[in-house]
Amino acid sequence: MGWIGDTVDSIKSIQIRQLLTQVVSLGMIVTSALIIWKGLMCVTGSESPVVVVLSGSMEPGFKRGDILFLHMSKDPIRAGEIVVFNIDGREIPIVHRVIKVHERQDTGEVDVLTKGDNNYGDDRLLYAQGQQYLQRHHIMGRAVGFLPYVGWVTIIMTEKPIIKYILIGALGLLVITSKD
Amino acid sequence: MNINWFQKQPKGSDEVSLTMNISADLQSLFTWNTKQVFIFVAAEYETRKNSLNQVSLWDAIIPAKERAKFWIRSSNKYRFVDHGKNLRGKEFNLTLHWHVMPKTGKMFADKIVMSGYSLPEEYI
Numbered sequence: 274m275g276w277i278g279d280t281v282d283s284i285k286s287i288q289i290r291q292l293l294t295q296v297v298s299l300g301m302i303v304t305s306a307l308i309i310w311k312g313l314m315c316v317t318g319s320e321s322p323v324v325v326v327l328s329g330s331m332e333p334g335f336k337r338g339d340i341l342f343l344h345m346s347k348d349p350i351r352a353g354e355i356v357v358f359n360i361d362g363r364e365i366p367i368v369h370r371v372i373k374v375h376e377r378q379d380t381g382e383v384d385v386l387t388k389g390d391n392n393y394g395d396d397r398l399l400y401a402q403g404q405q406y407l408q409r410h411h412i413m414g415r416a417v418g419f420l421p422y423v424g425w426v427t428i429i430m431t432e433k434p435i436i437k438y439i440l441i442g443a444l445g446l447l448v449i450t451s452k453d
Numbered sequence: 454m455n456i457n458w459f460q461k462q463p464k465g466s467d468e469v470s471l472t473m474n475i476s477a478d479l480q481s482l483f484t485w486n487t488k489q490v491f492i493f494v495a496a497e498y499e500t501r502k503n504s505l506n507q508v509s510l511w512d513a514i515i516p517a518k519e520r521a522k523f524w525i526r527s528s529n530k531y532r533f534v535d536h537g538k539n540l541r542g543k544e545f546n547l548t549l550h551w552h553v554m555p556k557t558g559k560m561f562a563d564k565i566v567m568s569g570y571s572l573p574e575e576y577i
Binding site: 333334335349351352353354355370372373374375376377378381384390395416417418419420421 | 489504508512531536555556557559
């Protein structure tokens, strides 16, 4: 009971200037994170330089909750590469391996077919109606590196948003009550 | 590493079925940080319309060093279907690719190319 009283007192005793300092500090942290993210986007050439693996279709290589680092270069797409792509009409990007490549003589454009390592059949069932192949503009990046388990934080926060609110609430409380 | 083919039956819009003997020793790829090695065999060939066609025929996952030295005989797991009717008498390369997937960190891949394979002039 005592510390609730103390906490309420400390909230009441905050001066405006202290509060503003805290808000600015928080703002700096958020801005730095944003700069790092945008910087990563620049360096890797990909819209989304880091993705979380959401399904088990690439097991045992990638499991749900793993994080993949992406890179997109102008090099042509070749069989065996693990690519992350978007299908029109689906919001979640898919991470699968390229199993077929047909590259045109004249334009250099490619038609690509993908398949999850752990899936029995190829991805034609996942593509849009009438779509037989992926083209380069569907592909967001190639997976070049990976970290296990770290992505679970994102999955939990997306699937159980209450945890996100609790975390933000706790963070906010911490910022307010710390007497820096 | 060697791959041979035995029989083939193209039908419809140019499809080939073939059998391969594959023997390989990939033990040197395994380190403390290797989770698995994904290998696949692809046929690579050129057609008038396409400068490069790569068709994966067979793949496997090697989960541990003990299984990295093997001999297997198998027909193609995935259908070798052309984007057209260009396969008669076609010369192609067979490539064996290996992808090393780490427990953490950067993935890397490499391949060897065996050239000089060709398909019969007429359908069988």
